[in-house]
Amino acid sequence: MLLFFRSFFKSKFGLAITFAFLGLIAFAFASSDVANTGTFGGVAGGERVAVVGDDRIDSAELVQSANSSLDRLRQxxxxxxxxxxxxxxxxxxxxDQLIARYSISTYAEKFGLRAGDNLINSEIRQIGVxxxxxxxxxxxxxxxxxAAQGLSDAIVRQDIGSGLLAQQMLVPASFGATIPRSLAARYARLFKERRQGAIxxxxxxxxxxxxxxxAAQLQAYYQENRGNFIRPERRVIRYALFGEDAIEAAIVPTDAEIAAxxxxxxxQYAASETRSFTQLIVPTQAAAQSIRQRVAGGASFEAVAQEAGFRASTLEQQSRAEIADEASPAVAQAYFDAASGAITEPTRSALGWHVARVDxxxxxxxxxxxxxxxxxATTIREEKRVRALVDLAAQIEERIDEGETLTAIAQDLGLDVRNTRPVTADGGIYGTQGETIAEEIEPVLATAFQMEESQPQVGEVARGESFAVFEAAAITASAAAPLAEIREDVVTNWKLAQGSQAARAAxxxxxxxxxxxxxxxxALAAEDVTVPAAEQIDLTRxxxxRQxxxxxxxxxxxxxxxxxxxSKRLEATNDLGWFVVDLDxxxxxxxxxxDPLIAQAQxxxxxxxGQxxxxxxxxAMRETMGVERNQTAIDAVRRQLTGER
Structure with missing residues (x-):
């Protein structure tokens, strides 16, 4: 991402709407709902919403970018x-961001800058996905x-190329920007500034x-402020859980399975013997025999090895097969024929002559x-349980693909069908305070909000333990609530708006x-109504x-x-009133x-x-290339995206 796009980051939607540039290519493939349709309401996919120089921004690209931005924000x-x-x-x-993207690209190309195939290939290879x-x-x-995102190689290469051109054009403009130390000192000194006043x-x-x-006033206010009364999309999720209970009879181990x-x-269940040794490997049989004789005569195994210039090693809990594999079958035979505490007969392997003490x-x-x-029985039952659950989930998916309904499948399998109350995408029960969807169905909530109505799917809800077959039983699209249903809320907001106008005059x-x-x-006391007392301010930057x-x-x-x-006035949010600020x-x-603050400020x-x-x-690039907007097409895209007709 081009970090120097300060204006992009300062916007309400931040990084989410800067889909066009380099770093967000990777995000595009992590998203699950990139629009790729060709017609949008009455707007053909190829109809332009804007022209930058000689390049068109089509309605399809605007819809795709809007959907991608919304997906990012929904995270x-x-x-x-x-x-x-x-x-x-x-x-x-x-x-605006699409226009900025096109302006940079067309300006760069006009003056001979380009992003070649090799450079684009290099960027593609660096994307983890x-x-x-x-x-x-x-x-x-x-x-x-x-293929998963419905994108073509050409689209991806064009997008990455645009980002590379932006880097070539914009990095030099911001690189190395600085200000004089004297100016930085003035700004740094502000940190010590004290202000006194009242609010x-x-x-x-x-x-x-x-x-x-x-009624007329209320209707007019409602129409002008419909955006303030939008209800979120909510869905009723119908589901049936299935786990071990549904496969109990099929997972009991039989006597034949246990015997097999x-x-x-x-x-694994036969009698076994393991041994621990202190061993020495020497080049010749004579050296091994000499060491064995001295140790058998009472000398310390470790001391004899050290005198001969060798170091003894230990082997813990070794089986005959392990010794045979690491040394040779003959060495294993010698090691396991000796009694506990005895010294083994010198025996040869590819490594040399072995002599050991059985510890x-x-x-x-x-x-x-x-x-x-x-x-x-416990092991076999668990293996059969895991397989049977996966097999049952696959069978249910096949029945769904063949057109069976969730209700029919649940009845056939004896599963309990449940319905949630209307729930929003964040898991909250619509119309309640703090109440959320049941934990048992929460893992499939995100998927349920991407499904079409009455199109069941199967999902795992507890890893290795249970699954759910579920569907969106009812979908209520996001829209402004009807005035009749929220009349009291609209009246309150109207009064707030009217009160805010009067508060502004005050x-x-x-x-x-x-x-x-x-x-x-x-000044406050002179008003005819009672208002809160002023707050006196005496603070430094x-x-x-510290806040x-x-x-x-x-x-x-x-x-x-x-x-x-x-003195200045400032409107409070949500029509709650007006502040008056007085700086004495x-x-x-x-x-x-x-002072180090000066260097930091600089x-x-x-x-x-630089930004x-x-x-x-x-x-300047936008003005040079020229930008023409097609408001009719833009409005048509807006209507389609909001579901208006």
Missing amino acids: ENPALSMPAFIAQGGLEEVL FRGADGNFSADAYNQAL GFLPSGAFFPDDDPT RYQENRA AVDTAQGRSLAQVRDEL ADRVLARLRGGATMAR EDLA AEQRIPPPLALLFSMAQGT AIELGEMADD SQLGDTV EYTDQLVI
Whole structure:
């Protein structure tokens, strides 16, 4: 991703809408719902929504990018719907980013810049999703990933090429940007700045109209603000769980199966002997015989080995077969013929002449079929259970493919069919506070929100333990709630809006009194309604920085951006009222010439300046190439995506 696209990152939807550039190619293949349809409502897939220079941006590309952006946002907010995404300006931002992409590419090509096949191939090879099991690029993995997303090699190469051209054009513009140390010192000194003032709040509730709106007023307000009343998509999920109960009769081990398993593993249950040794391997038989004689005469095995210039090694819990495999059958014979504590006869292998002391002998009694029957039965039962569950899931999938309904399959298998209440994509029960879907069906929730209605599937809900056959029994699309169903909420919002307008007028009156010399307390008290007392502020920017992990209140942020002796108003969110901010005094703190804050400010502001250069260059490219929007086509795409007619 081109990190220097500051304007992209500052937008409401951040990285989600910058689908066009290099880094998000990999994301495109992780997504599961990339639109690839050719006709959108009344808009043909090839109809342009914008022209940049001589290049067209088709409606198909806009829809595809909007869907991909929504998919990305849904990873953090599963309940986000396309109407809500568009109501918040998502479609416009997606189109703006597409226009920026095309502007950069066409400008670069106009002046002879290009991204060659070898460079694009290099970028493709670096994308992890295109690698095989050995970690290297796999043509099969590449083709499968493209096929899964309905993309062509040409589309992917064009997208990567656009990103590479953007790098060639924009990196030089931002690279090495810096500001003078004297300017950085001025900004750094702001960190020591202290501000004193007051913040007043005029709540909308204090200015509510006395009467409810008329039917006409309410209808007009509702139509103008439909986006505020959008309900999320919700689905009723019908499902039936099946696990061990459904296959109990088929997984009981038979006597024949237990006996056969015993015979297959007879060696495992036979009597066995393992031994531990201290051994020495020497080049000649004479040397081995000399060592054996000295140890047999009472000398220390380790001391004799050391005197001869060798080092003894130990072998723990070795079977005859292991010694035969590592040395030779003759060595194994010698090692296992000797008594515990004895020295073995020198015996030759490919490594040399072996001589060893038998340190320990451990024997295990054999176990009969009767002794291991329960152990074998448990193992066989578990193996049959796992196989039977997988087989049953496969059989149900085959029956679904053949057209059988979930209800018919459940009745045939004796499964209990259940229905959830309407649930949203984040697992919440629609219309409740804090109530969520049952844990037993939660693992398939994401899949259930990608399915068509009454198209059952099978999914694992507890790994190795249980499965579910499930379907979306009813789908209610995301849309604005009918006015009749939410009349009280709309009336409340209308009153808030009206109260906010009155609060704004009151804020203007308070500002006039402040500019006339009144204090904040007196300016607020002059209102005919009772409002909260003003909050006195006496903070430094350093105090503000300590709140970095918390959201700094907007009126406080405004106070630290105003000129001394000024007053301003600020609207609260959701029509809740208006703030009035009054800045009385600014005191600049002292800062030494070698304060490390200066170097930090110089570095950070250099990055900011570089990003600003990039932003301005992109704007200049757009103006140079020329951009024409087709509002009719854009509106048609918007209607199709929101389901409007």
